[in-house]
Each structure stands twice: as C-alpha cells, then as structure tokens.
Amino acid sequence: NAGVMQNPRHLVRRRGQEARLRCSPMKGHSHVYWYRQLPEEGLKFMVYLQKENIIDESGMPKERFSAEFPKEGPSILRIQQVVRGDSAAYFCASSPPGGGRTDTQYFGPGTRLTVL
Amino acid sequence: QKEVEQNSGPLSVPEGAIASLNCTYSDRGSQSFFWYRQYSGKSPELIMSIYSNGDKEDGRFTAQLNKASQYVSLLIRDSQPSDSATYLCAVGYIPTFGRGTSLIVHP
Numbered sequence: 001n002a003g004v005m006q007n008p009r010h011l012v013r014r015r016g017q018e019a020r021l022r023c024s025p026m027k028g029h030s031h032v033y034w035y036r037q038l039p040e041e042g043l044k045f046m047v048y049l050q051k052e053n054i055i056d057e058s059g060m061p062k063e064r065f066s067a068e069f070p071k072e073g074p075s076i077l078r079i080q081q082v083v084r085g086d087s088a089a090y091f092c093a094s095s096p097p098g099g100g101r102t103d104t105q106y107f108g109p110g111t112r113l114t115v116l
Numbered sequence: 117q118k119e120v121e122q123n124s125g126p127l128s129v130p131e132g133a134i135a136s137l138n139c140t141y142s143d144r145g146s147q148s149f150f151w152y153r154q155y156s157g158k159s160p161e162l163i164m165s166i167y168s169n170g171d172k173e174d175g176r177f178t179a180q181l182n183k184a185s186q187y188v189s190l191l192i193r194d195s196q197p198s199d200s201a202t203y204l205c206a207v208g209y210i211p212t213f214g215r216g217t218s219l220i221v222h223p
Contacts, residue, residue: 045212107159108159
C-alpha cells in the first residue's frame with residue numbers, strides 16, 4: 001500500500017500524559033501536513049513540514065504541541081500533558097515535491113485521540 | 117483570516133437527481149480549489165481540483181469556479197446512495213477547509 005500511513009489508528013491517554021502520532025507520507029512525497037478535526041467541525045490546519053524543516057506552523061497551539069519530520073523516519077506530532085479538549089481526529093496529508101498551486105494533498109486514515 | 121463557508125445541510129436528494137453543493141471563500145487571491153468527500157469516521161478523499169474559472173468535469177462530478185464571485189460549486193449527476201457523505205470544500209495552497217455539507221441520497 002503506497003498510501004499515507006498513520007499510526008496508531010486509535011490512541012487513548014489520560015490527562016497529563018503524552019501523545020505521539022506518527023505519519024509516513026506517500027512514496028515520493030516530501031511534504032507533510034497535519035490537521036485536527038473536532039466532532040462536528042471542519043479540518044483545521046496545524047502545521048506544514050518538509051524533511052527537517054517546519055515550513056508553516058501557524059495553526060499549532062503555542063504550548064504543548066510540537067511536530068517534526070526527520071531526515072529518516074515518519075513525521076511525528078507530539079502533544080504533551082494532554083487535556084480532554086485535545087480529543088479529536090488528527091489527520092496527516094502528504095503532497096509531492098515541487099510546490100506551486102498544483103500540489104494535491106492525499107490524506108491518511110487518521111489517528112483518533114481520546115483523552116480520559 | 118481566510119474563511120471558507122459551506123451550508124452544513126443536510127442536503128437531501130432522491131436517487132438519480134443532481135446534487136448541487138456550494139462554497140464561498142474570502143481570500144480573493146486564492147488559486148487552488150478542491151472538493152473532498154468524507155464518509156463518517158473516515159478520512160477525506162479528493163474528488164476534484166480546479167484552478168481556472170469555468171467548469172471541470174470528471175465522470176458524474178462537475179466542479180464550477182467563479183473567482184470574481186469567490187464561489188466554487190460541485191455538481192453530482194445521477195446521485196447514488198453511495199454518494200451520501202460530507203463534502204468538504206478546500207481553498208488555497210495550504211488549504212483552508214469549510215465545515216462541509218452533509219449529502220443524503222435516498223432511494
């Protein structure tokens with residue numbers, strides 16, 4: 001399967017714990033985007049990364065959230081000291097290199113985070 | 117702040133009819149426009165992309181773009197029950213998504 005992969009698909013954490021969400025982009029893609037979707041709400045952009053670089057993090061909360069896309073391995077979205085309001089579906093999308101208006105994003109299956 | 121507006125619906129149409137989904141956006145400089153379909157509990161799936169004014173057809177789907185009116189729409193011909201889903205409009209290079217319109221196609 002050459003699609004975008006995310007794991008885990010479901011993650012349960014207690015308040016105060018850390019959540020780590022992983023995303024492997026589609027083969028040949030070097031751009032990764034993270035989105036959050038709350039129940040009954042639209043997708044909210046969080047962060048846009050290329051290998052070893054954060055390009056746009058304008059949608060990231062200022063505290064507790066961080067993201068990386070190392071040279072080797074998947075992109076990681078890390079949420080420290082989770083609170084109940086962090087419960088949501090987190091989607092990763094990837095697009096091919098090159099930039100420009102023709103980039104199309106392909107979404108992974110998402111990670112459903114539940115904070116108890 | 118860039119905004120993308122969609123009627124949340126639900127939009128209910130009979131099987132075989134044309135479903136018309138609409139979207140307006142605030143950023144006049146936007147160049148990229150997308151329609152995604154999302155089934156309940158699933159991830160968004162790209163249906164159409166459009167970049168120029170006018171119509172773009174792909175099978176039963178037609179996307180229409182009017183940049184002067186800041187309006188983009190999606191027509192689904194011969195609607196099927198399997199088309200029942202939430203349709204997300206997305207605008208921009210790093211897309212801003214609307215909240216989506218729920219479509220119900222009843223037999």
